Amino acid sequence: MNIKEKIENLREELRTHNYNYYVLDKPVITDFEFDKKLEELQALETKHPEFFDANSPTQRVGGEVTKNFNTVTHEYRMYSLANSYSKEDLEDWEARLHKLIGNNITYTCELKYDGVSISIHYEKGLLVKAVTRGDGFQGDDVTANVKTIRSVPLKLKEDFPDKLEIRGEIILPYKGFTQLNQKRIAQGEEPYANPRNTASGSLKLQDSAEVAQRPLDCLLYGVVGEKLPFLSHYESLEKARQWGFKVPPQAQEVKDITEVLAYLAYWNERRHDLPYETDGVVVKVNNIQQQEELGYTAKAPRWAMAYKFKAEQAHTQLEHISFQVGRTGAITPVANLTPVQLAGTIVKRASLHNADQIEKLDVREGDWVFVEKGGEIIPKIVAVDFTKRAESLTEFTYITTCPECNTPLKREEGEAQHYCPNAKSCPPQIIGRIQHFISRKAMDVEGLGGETVALLVKEKLIESYADLYELKKEQLLPLERMAEKSADNLLQGIEASKNIPFERVLYALGIRHVGETVAKKLALHYKNITTLRNATKNDLVSVDEIGEKIADSIIEFFGNPTNIAFIERLERYGLQFSIAKELLEGLTDKLSGSTFVISGVFTQVSRKEIKTLIEKNGGKVTSSISAKTDYLVAGENMGPSKLAKAEKLGTKMLSEEAFLALLN
Ligand SMILES: NC(=O)c1ccc[n+]([C@@H]2O[C@H](COP(=O)([O-])OP(=O)(O)OC[C@H]3O[C@@H](n4cnc5c(N)ncnc54)[C@H](O)[C@@H]3O)[C@@H](O)[C@H]2O)c1
Numbered sequence: 001m002n003i004k005e006k007i008e009n010l011r012e013e014l015r016t017h018n019y020n021y022y023v024l025d026k027p028v029i030t031d032f033e034f035d036k037k038l039e040e041l042q043a044l045e046t047k048h049p050e051f052f053d054a055n056s057p058t059q060r061v062g063g064e065v066t067k068n069f070n071t072v073t074h075e076y077r078m079y080s081l082a083n084s085y086s087k088e089d090l091e092d093w094e095a096r097l098h099k100l101i102g103n104n105i106t107y108t109c110e111l112k113y114d115g116v117s118i119s120i121h122y123e124k125g126l127l128v129k130a131v132t133r134g135d136g137f138q139g140d141d142v143t144a145n146v147k148t149i150r151s152v153p154l155k156l157k158e159d160f161p162d163k164l165e166i167r168g169e170i171i172l173p174y175k176g177f178t179q180l181n182q183k184r185i186a187q188g189e190e191p192y193a194n195p196r197n198t199a200s201g202s203l204k205l206q207d208s209a210e211v212a213q214r215p216l217d218c219l220l221y222g223v224v225g226e227k228l229p230f231l232s233h234y235e236s237l238e239k240a241r242q243w244g245f246k247v248p249p250q251a252q253e254v255k256d257i258t259e260v261l262a263y264l265a266y267w268n269e270r271r272h273d274l275p276y277e278t279d280g281v282v283v284k285v286n287n288i289q290q291q292e293e294l295g296y297t298a299k300a301p302r303w304a305m306a307y308k309f310k311a312e313q314a315h316t317q318l319e320h321i322s323f324q325v326g327r328t329g330a331i332t333p334v335a336n337l338t339p340v341q342l343a344g345t346i347v348k349r350a351s352l353h354n355a356d357q358i359e360k361l362d363v364r365e366g367d368w369v370f371v372e373k374g375g376e377i378i379p380k381i382v383a384v385d386f387t388k389r390a391e392s393l394t395e396f397t398y399i400t401t402c403p404e405c406n407t408p409l410k411r412e413e414g415e416a417q418h419y420c421p422n423a424k425s426c427p428p429q430i431i432g433r434i435q436h437f438i439s440r441k442a443m444d445v446e447g448l449g450g451e452t453v454a455l456l457v458k459e460k461l462i463e464s465y466a467d468l469y470e471l472k473k474e475q476l477l478p479l480e481r482m483a484e485k486s487a488d489n490l491l492q493g494i495e496a497s498k499n500i501p502f503e504r505v506l507y508a509l510g511i512r513h514v515g516e517t518v519a520k521k522l523a524l525h526y527k528n529i530t531t532l533r534n535a536t537k538n539d540l541v542s543v544d545e546i547g548e549k550i551a552d553s554i555i556e557f558f559g560n561p562t563n564i565a566f567i568e569r570l571e572r573y574g575l576q577f578s579i580a581k582e583l584l585e586g587l588t589d590k591l592s593g594s595t596f597v598i599s600g601v602f603t604q605v606s607r608k609e610i611k612t613l614i615e616k617n618g619g620k621v622t623s624s625i626s627a628k629t630d631y632l633v634a635g636e637n638m639g640p641s642k643l644a645k646a647e648k649l650g651t652k653m654l655s656e657e658a659f660l661a662l663l664n
């Protein structure tokens with residue numbers, strides 16, 4: 001690989017990670033690994049200026065505007081921050097500052113809150129607009145969602161300027177994060193991975209009533225605008241507090257880099273005492289006039305510098321490896337560790353993912369290991385400390401039978417995970433399936449939680465989700481902690497679930513690889529369970545987004561007489577097994593085979609309606625333009641990057657009118 005290819009590859013790789021992180025809220029590498037790669041690219045680009053590209057991830061803010069909100073152009077651009085990792089980096093920065101603006105500089109140090117950036121606009125003291133950072137030039141209008149955050153003032157106090165834009169970070173404090181996850185686990189749902197991505201995902205929800213349920217908070221760190229009533233950054237924070245904003249009190253004015261380093265050392269130790277996550281410190285030139293003189297690079301202010309805390313590692317001993325069985329029978333190996341302090345919590349377990357991972361690390365029971373916390377709540381083992389390996393340790397042999405039911409395990413070709421095939425009577429699979437069935441996105445059975453399901457199974461009152469519909473009050477009352485009222489609620493919840501629409505019932509059945517979106521696709525395509533049941537593999541794979549793996553799994557599911565018996569029972573109880581009439585209205589295949597991207601703001605119909613129209617007419621909507629995009633439905637104020645990409649690829653553009661005409 002030559003240098004140019006290497007640079008190109010790194011850029012492409014970083015773009016993908018940006019997309020995973022900012023758009024999907026599902027990073028696949030740790031921030032530390034991401035920053036390392038970005039640094040590597042930066043070094044290569046500095047050494048080879050001939051390959052400069054204004055679109056490189058080193059030159060641009062990593063996010064994007066999504067298609068789900070109105071797009072707003074920022075009056076003042078939103079930037080990222082330059083990063084430093086050592087004392088030397090900070091000293092180099094100070095030397096550059098001295099050269100540019102002289103020696104008379106003081107700084108403000110603040111913590112770097114780990115959440116999502118937000119810009120909030122006030123006019124005459126009233127909150128008028130809240131916008132995400134997006135690509136730095138344009139962001140998503142998330143006003144309705146931000147208004148649900150209690151600490152964000154809707155009205156300012158005291159002598160505020162007529163027009164004001166304030167910048168901050170929306171975060172999810174640890175406490176709220178834990179509560180949210182406890183609720184999810186009780187409802188049989190997968191817990192969220194970490195506070196930052198959950199905050200980001202919450203902010204992007206379409207339903208602000210749901211956002212209001214998320215215990216988000218907003219910490220402010222900067223005011224932008226003309227003729228503002230302060231001379232230094234530190235004063236601006238004090239002012240913002242007076243206006244009613246939540247500005248953390250840890251910010252501190254310091255006079256030189258030595259004091260900056262003391263602040264860093266202090267918070268490196270103590271950051272875990274804070275009620276929310278921080279990933280570093282931000283140092284800012286204090287004097288606003290000096291800030292203006294220094295200005296910005298393509299990506300970040302020259303007057304500010306982030307210093308990232310090191311990802312923390314712990315060193316401990318792996319006592320033994322145990323195994324968990326999930327609802328689909330998937331086996332996950334878990335490392336049970338000698339408890340050790342890591343990033344503010346005591347860690348006792350770490351994920352080992354699958355057999356390959358164990359082999360790759362060559363980890364053995366009794367080994368000393370290094371544990372790290374990345375993007376996941378469950379920490380992972382990053383390496384074995386071979387210097388401490390006792391000679392007596394033997395290579396770990398993976399289990400061959402299910403730890404819960406003793407059935408020989410299976411591993412399909414090309415899959416990393418082992419499965420317990422005994423779906424019918426393996427206890428965690430039975431419980432897991434029922435927990436999935438009642439979960440919020442599925443049948444949403446109110447009054448019934450994951451723990452009660454486990455109890456009902458243990459007491460042999462139910463063996464399958466179908467049994468739920470035959471539960472009687474007399475059976476429930478003798479259960480521990482089951483008062484008359486809770487029994488009633490539970491039964492009412494079960495009764496009410498009979499109205500849940502077909503696509504969710506289909507998802508609730510728990511067919512492997514059939515998630516929410518796939519269930520919806522299948523429901524829309526096949527309209528009822530009978531046609532779906534009779535579909536052949538060829539037929540299935542012809543449906544948009546249904547691949548072989550999903551098709552095989554559907555065929556297998558319906559080929560199993562036990563499942564058919566369940567479905568027949570559920571039909572008898574009155575669950576919905578065909579698609580609701582409203583959904584069928586206006587369904588055509590006019591746009592079948594075409595892929596659309598929607599961008600900008602529209603006047604006659606909303607973006608959401610456009611999306612629905614496309615899908616109802618058989619088209620497909622994706623979020624970013626690629627060679628596969630057939631049409632770009634372009635509203636006003638479209639993102640410049642989208643436009644450029646569409647032009648480059650020659651994507652057909654449709655105005656709002658042209659799009660509507662296409663349908664008629
Ligand atoms: N793991 C991945 O795949 C992946 C992918 C992309 C980005 N990332 C991570 O995202 C980050 C890069 O994102 P970025 O461009 O937002 O840079 P950044 O997070 O390093 O810095 C900029 C942001 O810091 C925030 N911030 C928090 N406290 C602040 C304060 N007191 N003052 C000023 N700003 C403050 C602001 O919202 C600002 O937008 C890095 O941490 C990177 O590792 C990870």
Ligand SMILES: [Zn+2]
Nearest residue numbers: 402405420426
């Ligand atoms: Zn089993």
